[in-house]
Amino acid sequence: xxxxxxxxxxxxxxxxxxPFIAIILTILGGGIIFYILGFNPIEALKFYFITPISNxxxxxxxxxxxxxxxxIAIGLSFCFKSNNWNIGAEGxxxxxxxxGGGVALxxxxxxxxxxxxxxxxxxxxxxxxxxxxxxxxxxxxxxxxILVSLMLVYVSKLLLDYLVVxxxxxxEGFNFPETRQFSDSSRxxxxxxxxRIHAGIFLALAAVMLSWFILYKTYLGFQIKVSGLSLKxxxxxxxxxxxxxxxxxxxxxxxxGLAGVGEITGPIGQLHRMISPDYGFTAIIVAFLGRxxxxxxxxxxxxxxxxxxxxxxxxxxxxxxxxxxxxxQGMILFFLxxxxxxxxxxxxxxxxxxxxxxx
Amino acid sequence: MATDLxxxxxxxxxxxxIANDNVSLQFKSGKIYAxxxxxxxxxxxxxxxxxxxxxxxxxxxxxxxxNLKLSSPLNAKKNKIGMVFQHFNLFETLSVFENLSIxxxxxxxxxxxxxxxxxxxxxxxxxxxxxxLNLSAGQKQKVEIIRCLLxxxxxxxxxxxxxxxxxxxxxxxxxxxxxxxxxxxxxxxITHKLKEVLSLCDEVAVMRKGKVxxxxxxxxxxxxxxxxxxxxxxxxxxxxxxxxxxxxxxxFKVKHLNFYSDDPFETNLVNLNFSVKKGECLxxxxxxxNGQNELFQILSGEIIAPDTSIIFRNKEIAKLNPxxxxxxxxxxxxxxxxxxxxxxxxxxxxxxxxxNFKSSNFFEKGLVNEKKIKEHSKKxxxxxxxxxxxxxxxxxxxSGGNLQKLILGRELITAPELLICYNPTWGLDVxxxxxIHETLIKINDQExxxxxxxxxxxxxxxxxxxxxxIYKGKLSKIMPSEEVTPGKLGVLMGGGSID
Numbered sequence: 001x002x003x004x005x006x007x008x009x010x011x012x013x014x015x016x017x018x019p020f021i022a023i024i025l026t027i028l029g030g031g032i033i034f035y036i037l038g039f040n041p042i043e044a045l046k047f048y049f050i051t052p053i054s055n056x057x058x059x060x061x062x063x064x065x066x067x068x069x070x071x072i073a074i075g076l077s078f079c080f081k082s083n084n085w086n087i088g089a090e091g092x093x094x095x096x097x098x099x100g101g102g103v104a105l106x107x108x109x110x111x112x113x114x115x116x117x118x119x120x121x122x123x124x125x126x127x128x129x130x131x132x133x134x135x136x137x138x139x140x141x142x143x144x145x146i147l148v149s150l151m152l153v154y155v156s157k158l159l160l161d162y163l164v165v166x167x168x169x170x171x172e173g174f175n176f177p178e179t180r181q182f183s184d185s186s187r188x189x190x191x192x193x194x195x196r197i198h199a200g201i202f203l204a205l206a207a208v209m210l211s212w213f214i215l216y217k218t219y220l221g222f223q224i225k226v227s228g229l230s231l232k233x234x235x236x237x238x239x240x241x242x243x244x245x246x247x248x249x250x251x252x253x254x255x256x257g258l259a260g261v262g263e264i265t266g267p268i269g270q271l272h273r274m275i276s277p278d279y280g281f282t283a284i285i286v287a288f289l290g291r292x293x294x295x296x297x298x299x300x301x302x303x304x305x306x307x308x309x310x311x312x313x314x315x316x317x318x319x320x321x322x323x324x325x326x327x328x329q330g331m332i333l334f335f336l337x338x339x340x341x342x343x344x345x346x347x348x349x350x351x352x353x354x355x356x357x358x359x
Numbered sequence: 360m361a362t363d364l365x366x367x368x369x370x371x372x373x374x375x376x377i378a379n380d381n382v383s384l385q386f387k388s389g390k391i392y393a394x395x396x397x398x399x400x401x402x403x404x405x406x407x408x409x410x411x412x413x414x415x416x417x418x419x420x421x422x423x424x425x426n427l428k429l430s431s432p433l434n435a436k437k438n439k440i441g442m443v444f445q446h447f448n449l450f451e452t453l454s455v456f457e458n459l460s461i462x463x464x465x466x467x468x469x470x471x472x473x474x475x476x477x478x479x480x481x482x483x484x485x486x487x488x489x490x491x492l493n494l495s496a497g498q499k500q501k502v503e504i505i506r507c508l509l510x511x512x513x514x515x516x517x518x519x520x521x522x523x524x525x526x527x528x529x530x531x532x533x534x535x536x537x538x539x540x541x542x543x544x545x546x547x548x549i550t551h552k553l554k555e556v557l558s559l560c561d562e563v564a565v566m567r568k569g570k571v572x573x574x575x576x577x578x579x580x581x582x583x584x585x586x587x588x589x590x591x592x593x594x595x596x597x598x599x600x601x602x603x604x605x606x607x608x609x610x611f612k613v614k615h616l617n618f619y620s621d622d623p624f625e626t627n628l629v630n631l632n633f634s635v636k637k638g639e640c641l642x643x644x645x646x647x648x649n650g651q652n653e654l655f656q657i658l659s660g661e662i663i664a665p666d667t668s669i670i671f672r673n674k675e676i677a678k679l680n681p682x683x684x685x686x687x688x689x690x691x692x693x694x695x696x697x698x699x700x701x702x703x704x705x706x707x708x709x710x711x712x713x714x715n716f717k718s719s720n721f722f723e724k725g726l727v728n729e730k731k732i733k734e735h736s737k738k739x740x741x742x743x744x745x746x747x748x749x750x751x752x753x754x755x756x757x758s759g760g761n762l763q764k765l766i767l768g769r770e771l772i773t774a775p776e777l778l779i780c781y782n783p784t785w786g787l788d789v790x791x792x793x794x795i796h797e798t799l800i801k802i803n804d805q806e807x808x809x810x811x812x813x814x815x816x817x818x819x820x821x822x823x824x825x826x827x828x829i830y831k832g833k834l835s836k837i838m839p840s841e842e843v844t845p846g847k848l849g850v851l852m853g854g855g856s857i858d
Binding site for chain 2: 169175200216218219220221224226229230232235236237238239240
């Protein structure tokens with residue numbers, strides 16, 4: 001018979017080490033999958049994890065993909081730490097991009113230093129507003145935020161679809177489902193000539209610093225921590241539970257909105273249907289792989305960004321679909337949850353016969 | 360066939376408490392037996408041993424002179440001992456029939472036939488194909504009982520079965536139980552409700568502090584005699600000097616406290632009125648589950664009860680949350696010290712910061728003032744003799760007594776005018792209990808008031824100036840504690856009336 005017991009004392013060092021174990025197991029698991037598919041696993045893994053970042057361009061692409069993941073995951077960490085399950089960051093990202101993109105389109109034929117800050121602010125507000133919907137429904141109507149935030153993802157994606165084929169589509173665009181190109185004043189400044197990495201990375205780094213400060217040094221952070229550990233205690237201490245739910249959703253939505261606006265003003269430069277390869281969902285994995293710790297999230301966003309890049313290289317060199325990236329992301333989450341389970345619980349195998357003899 | 364169940368010298372010792380101390384009892388079929396006792400008297404432990412959930416340290420159980428090896432619930436089922444717990448073990452979303460068929464070893468058709476036979480025999484009627492969540496508490500209990508009956512049990516144990524039932528459902532249950540008894544099933548009925556013992560049972564065994572203190576025929580007992588046996592003629596040893604004086608100000612006044620809940624496991628409170636004077640300790644006695652949880656949460660502000668007036672130091676505070684009430688110098692020590700009053704994963708100083716009041720400056724302009732919190736925590740640890748001086752220690756590593764000292768210390772740093780405690784010494788050892796009691800007496804000596812909600816009658820008699828009893832969400836009249844005897848308390852706690 002197998003008996004599962006909770007461990008009383010989980011060492012902190014091991015708690016931050018298990019994500020590495022999960023990554024190693026993911027790489028091993030990936031190797032096995034490649035072997036079964038008939039590839040040389042060592043070579044395939046090299047294409048996946050080393051080739052993409054073996055030159056400066058690849059490294060810039062890594063940072064480019066890590067930026068939105070990091071921003072969204074930072075926002076999500078506020079929600080997850082306080083027991084609010086915002087699953088709809090993808091929707092908040094999309095809505096932020098719609099609002100920010102709308103402002104950028106207003107100025108499509110103008111130049112001015114003030115345009116980009118306006119666009120970015122609009123994007124953050126858009127994401128914030130969209131996150132407020134599940135938050136308000138949860139606080140005042142007791143709805144489940146997981147369902148509401150998830151369903152709103154499809155609402156915002158369909159809205160974007162409608163806008164880019166309908167009212168906002170480019171009049172000179174031969175009916176392609178896309179808007180006009182934004183003017184240069186609406187674009188994120190590039191950091192290096194010839195590379196796509198842009199100033200949005202500073203937004204992500206600022207979010208990391210700011211979130212560390214809020215979570216560990218302020219009363220709001222303390223309330224978030226207590227509510228995440230025990231809602232009963234939060235109630236007993238008299239924290240304003242409803243206000244806190246609204247605040248964490250707003251922070252989370254604003255971060256996702258910023259990520260969205262960073263994508264459209266950065267590498268994309270216009271609105272179309274495919275502005276995000278599910279960054280909003282993948283960021284959930286990033287947040288947990290980073291242990292909801294701001295600095296852990298930087299590391300996790302780089303690892304997960306690499307699975308996006310690796311999938312693209314593998315598609316080119318090995319002719320396997322780039323959706324293997326999702327397989328890797330899934331494996332990371334699976335192995336992380338599995339090692340966490342073994343971290344928090346111990347499995348005992350009991351010998352039944354011996355037990356019966358004793359009685 | 361007659362059934363004979365004999366418990367012989369059963370002992371079960373937990374760290375710090377003897378749950379069952381050499382318990383021997385004998386039951387014969389054809390009678391309904393009551394097992395009566397206060398919270399913590401050892402009834403549940405004994406029942407869990409009989410149903411195989413825990414195994415005893417010592418002693419044996421014999422069924423028809425056959426020694427039973429009750430090492431698991433499965434064994435108990437094989438031995439035809441059925442058990443209906445106070446909280447139901449049903450899958451809410453499955454249908455009644457699915458719930459019944461889960462652990463049955465027969466095909467659905469013959470099971471349905473057998474269930475229908477039971478229905479006919481005992482006049483039950485429940486739709487077998489509705490989900491369990493649509494049933495009333497009484498119907499759910501019937502499903503549990505049917506589950507036992509399907510195994511044609513020899514012994515049926517009912518653990519506080521009426522706590523969630525209405526009067527009507529209780530009557531129906533009693534009729535069924537008497538029928539089972541006539542058919543030769545041995546029934547053991549666990550309760551703390553005295554009237555039920557007298558109206559239903561033939562014989563009653565009273566337990567107190569792990570021991571069987573009396574076995575008698577119910578026809579020779581009255582509510583008062585049973586109450587005395589249950590609570591014990593224990594007199595408080597260090598009774599504090601009574602502070603009551605008629606011309607002192609009332610600092611806390613509750614008027615028309617009403618609370619209605621949809622949850623069947625919560626108790627509705629009906630028109631509670633009471634007041635507390637300066638320097639006084641008001642004790643609220645009662646068996647647990649009679650509304651104490653709800654009352655504490657309303658007094659602390661965790662639940663805001665509509666249309667209720669709570670006046671504290673001449674201000675209406677009924678609509679304020681706990682944090683706001685603290686600013687008016689109230690303090691609270693809830694029953695659940697492990698996961699509500701403190702968070703086990705948080706460090707000691709972080710737990711201290713939970714009592715964040717304005718003048719503490721724990722959080723200045725929204726920022727954490729760690730130095731200030733730690734200073735304050737150190738002071739609490741030494742003032743309240745908690746056996747550590749490490750404020751970085753996680754509170755899960757404190758023993759119950761030390762944790763309670765930390766919580767009381769935290770609540771008392773504001774020098775509150777009113778402290779509300781709910782079972783402050785629950786599960787503590789004697790040394791810690793004495794320390795907590797002395798602290799509570801000291802508060803009253805300093806002209807501050809306390810409300811003590813407790814299920815421990817000894818504690819209440821020792822500490823209170825006036826005592827009221829809460830039963831099914833209603834408060835008895837408030838009595839000066841010198842007029843209160845353990846017997847009187849026992850009668851009121853069991854739902855009887857005095858005068």
